[in-house]
Amino acid sequence: MSREEPAILVDGLVKRYGELLAVDHISFQVTEGEIYGFLGPNGSGKTTTIRMLVGLAQPDEGSASLLGYHLPAGINQAKRYMGVVPDVSNLYDELSALDNLLFMAQLYGVPHEEQKPRAEQLLRDFGLYERRNDRFSAFSRGMKRALTIAAALIHQPRLLFLDEPTTGLDAAAARSLRALISGLSDKGLTIFLTTHYLEEADLLCDRIAILVRGRIVRIDTPAGLKRLVQTESLVEFTFRGDILPLAKELESRLGKAKAAFLDPRRIRIYGGDPAQIFDTIFQFSRDIGIGIEAASTIRPSLEDAFIKVAGLSPQVMAAEKSPGKGRG
Numbered sequence: 001m002s003r004e005e006p007a008i009l010v011d012g013l014v015k016r017y018g019e020l021l022a023v024d025h026i027s028f029q030v031t032e033g034e035i036y037g038f039l040g041p042n043g044s045g046k047t048t049t050i051r052m053l054v055g056l057a058q059p060d061e062g063s064a065s066l067l068g069y070h071l072p073a074g075i076n077q078a079k080r081y082m083g084v085v086p087d088v089s090n091l092y093d094e095l096s097a098l099d100n101l102l103f104m105a106q107l108y109g110v111p112h113e114e115q116k117p118r119a120e121q122l123l124r125d126f127g128l129y130e131r132r133n134d135r136f137s138a139f140s141r142g143m144k145r146a147l148t149i150a151a152a153l154i155h156q157p158r159l160l161f162l163d164e165p166t167t168g169l170d171a172a173a174a175r176s177l178r179a180l181i182s183g184l185s186d187k188g189l190t191i192f193l194t195t196h197y198l199e200e201a202d203l204l205c206d207r208i209a210i211l212v213r214g215r216i217v218r219i220d221t222p223a224g225l226k227r228l229v230q231t232e233s234l235v236e237f238t239f240r241g242d243i244l245p246l247a248k249e250l251e252s253r254l255g256k257a258k259a260a261f262l263d264p265r266r267i268r269i270y271g272g273d274p275a276q277i278f279d280t281i282f283q284f285s286r287d288i289g290i291g292i293e294a295a296s297t298i299r300p301s302l303e304d305a306f307i308k309v310a311g312l313s314p315q316v317m318a319a320e321k322s323p324g325k326g327r328g
């Protein structure tokens with residue numbers, strides 16, 4: 001692959017499941033060395049996109065190439081240079097950490113004399129060397145995730161697909177895994193990452209594509225996304241009671257400004273003249289007989305940019321995330 005060639009090139013990709021357009025004519029390019037984030041709520045088509053790119057699902061329309069190899073014909077060549085970390089681990093419970101990596105090394109055809117040194121180096125890099133002889137089943141979720149990523153790197157790929165790497169991990173485990181992912185990128189690996197965590201995308205990604213109901217609604221850097229909302233006024237109000245049932249009434253009073261509910265008592269308002277918004281909201285509060293507990297102007301975050309381009313709040317995304325999906 002020449003330097004100029006994108007690591008991933010996708011043009012007009014479509015996947016249908018019956019009537020459902022799971023992936024709806026998406027196009028994007030990932031540059032070599034980038035961490036590229038696919039950010040979207042549940043069911044927005046992130047996993048389906050990865051499955052098409054790694055050869056596990058056939059697109060209905062469109063084209064894609066990985067590292068210069070056109071799919072589907074070039075998938076086997078591309079696989080030599082790419083690693084895939086599925087959202088549910090593909091490692092063996094009964095094997096030790098080291099044996100899992102050695103097994104993967106064999107599968108990928110790593111030369112015999114290199115298998116053990118590479119496996120041990122990965123265990124060291126991922127902080128798992130001391131636990132190398134423990135069975136996979138005895139590992140914590142965070143360690144399982146880390147080892148699953150290590151296994152996908154055994155053949156030294158140039159491109160790594162990571163599907164929801166930190167879903168189901170506690171804050172500390174998620175943080176250490178993000179540090180590992182950053183470190184891999186620093187070494188030049190191109191990473192395609194799906195996530196529904198805004199914070200994760202903000203911390204890790206060079207660019208982010210926001211996916212809503214199968215469509216890409218925006219592609220930008222985290223900073224670029226934040227700039228979208230930086231020039232706008234942003235005001236947040238917390239009411240003393242539930243105002244969700246009055247959302248329509250509130251909307252009709254706000255005119256061009258847009259309200260997003262953070263929870264049933266808390267709203268964030270985008271755009272419009274702040275002084276006028278304060279007047280409108282205080283009048284609204286008097287009319288409905290529900291007082292205001294707090295009001296503040298705030299600094300826009302990626303969350304706000306997301307709400308603006310996706311028309312969805314992250315809380316809606318989180319609520320859509322079903323807890324019992326059994327990810328490993």
Ligand SMILES: Nc1ncnc2c1ncn2[C@@H]1O[C@H](COP(=O)(O)OP(=O)(O)OP(=O)(O)O)[C@@H](O)[C@H]1O
Nearest residue numbers: 017020022040041042043044045046047048049196
């Ligand atoms: N094998 C399948 N058969 C039928 N429908 C499917 C299949 N796989 C995915 N879908 C549907 O396609 C849509 C996109 O699903 P996908 O798993 O790609 O979303 P996602 O963004 O990865 O969501 P999540 O965050 O839950 O992983 C959803 O509506 C889903 O129900």
